Amino acid sequence: MGRLSRPAQTAQVTITHSYMARDYAWSVQLPIVQKRMRTTLLRAIPPRPLLTKPIVQRRCYAVQTPGAPTVEVFNSRTKWQQKERAARDVEGSRSVDYLRDEVASRLCERLLDINRRFPKVLDLGANACNIARILTAPNPDPVSEEPVSEPLATRIDSLICAEHSPALLHRDADLPFNTKLSLTRELLPSEETLPYDANSFDAVLSSLSLHWINDLPSVLAQINNVLKPDAPFMGVMLGGDTLYELRTSLQLAELDRRGGVSTHTSPLADVRDIGGLLQSAKFQLLTVDVDDIIIDYPDIFALMKDLQAMGESNAVLGREAGGIRRDVLAAADAIYKELHGNEDGSVPATFRLIYMIGWKSSPKQAQPLERGSGMVSIKDILEKQGGNIHDGGDGKGSS
Incomplete structure (x- = not known):
């Protein structure tokens, strides 16, 4: 868990x-x-004659359009507009990159554990190319306080940053980090469709974008398809109890002021679901872990302002049109501080991060033995290690 301060x-x-x-x-x-x-x-x-042509047997199938989700939760058009609006204010958008930069840094730390070069890497849902910026930063040496290690970008030959929002994708195209690695920006026609050939990437990374996907199983399967055999997918998304303080405060305030509750925060995946989704997408050697980042804000208004500047506002289908009433916001702020506030008057906001790693299957990977193929007794192994193993009179082993 980490805690960040908010700059007819x-x-x-x-x-x-x-x-x-x-x-x-x-x-x-x-x-x-x-x-x-x-x-x-x-x-x-x-x-x-009734028949003028030979009979041709045909069978019809009901097929779903590729890329069309069975159930839509988020309004993709609204989310695109939110990102575009936020990115047009360049300085304001950059000032709230603290969360994306920190999460991208933690994701890149996991990339350090894989000792190989990556000729071609895809950053899916790149936002403002936060991962690319972190890859070009020097890595601090674990012993010394001085950053002496080479940047991770030296292990990547080509990085493709793919994003659905053009304004956000090109926001930082003029910054110096663009010259420190081979970086290509590509605009996606849809955030749920990958227009790439199969077996074309040595790794796929994704940071803080998958939680806005309607058809997550389909996207994960597409990621597996574009990966080369024995190539990793490393992603991180918001999930679980993210912003539970804000959610509970708004619900209690609306119950008090309006006598009902409307949706103001997005539903998120639970960590228990991610492993099954990765397995359904045919990933192997899965790793899923959770990390919390707590950021302190002066009040609820500062928190919601930063979320809007990030392009992370509510985009749920069927949400209530218009903004939240002022009296509801005032009540929510008081409830927030009473239930969750810090001693100094600030309010904490919890962002729960779900990290996932999956590998595309390959004959080179270690495979488990078939059930019943074991030919070694654990008793023999323990005896060789000096353990005193014997069977008791009740048939139970003891040592």
């Missing part, structure tokens, strides 16, 4: 159509139209 009647027909949890009714007026009967003479037509 006659005959009527009613049709009811059920969609999600809401019912819609349409009333259709059926006018009475009188028509005069008309006599038509029919001419006999010579019979024709």
Whole structure:
């Protein structure tokens, strides 16, 4: 866990159509139209053979459009607009990069554990290329206080930063880190579709973007497809109890002021689901861990302002239009400080990070032996190590 400081009647027909949890009714007026009967003479037509072409057996299948999620939770258009609006304020957007930079740094630390070169790497959902900036920074030596180790960028020949928001993707294109590695920015037509060939990347990284994906299983399967055999995927996303302090405070404030609760924070994946999703996407050698970052803010207004500047505002489908009422916000701020506040009057915000590592399968990887193939007794091993193993009278082993 880490803590950061914040810098329309006659005959009527009613049709009811059920969609999600809401019912819609349409009333259709059926006018009475009188028509005069008309006599038509029919001419006999010579019979024709019923079949003029050979029978071709066909079978129809119901298929889902590739990339179209079964259930949509987030409004992708709204999220794109939020990112674009936030990135146009360059200085304001850069000032709230503290969270993305810290998470990217922790993700790159995990990359240090893999002792190999990566000729071609994909940064999926690159935001403002935060990972690229961290890769070019010198690594602090574990013994000395001086940064003497070479940057991680020296182990990467080519880095492709892919992002759906053009303004955010090119926000920092003029900064010096762009010249310290072979960096290519590519604009994605959709954040849920990867337009890359199979077996084309030596590694795929993703930092703080996957939590806005509607069809996460499909995206993970696509990541596995574009990876080369025995290549890693390393990602981190917000999940679990992220911003639980803000969520509970807004819910209690709305119950008090409005007598009901609306959605103001996004639903997030739980850490228990990530392993199953990676396994369904055919990843091997899985590693999933959780880390918390707690950031202190002066009040709830500062927290929500920073979230908006990050482009991380609520984008759930069916959310209430317009902003939150001022009296609700004032009540939420008081509840926030009462339930979760610090002694100095500031309020903490918890960001729960779910890190995941999965490898594309390869014959080179270590494979488990088949069940029942064990030919060595653990008793023999322990005896060789000097343990005194014997069977008791009740048939239970003891030492």
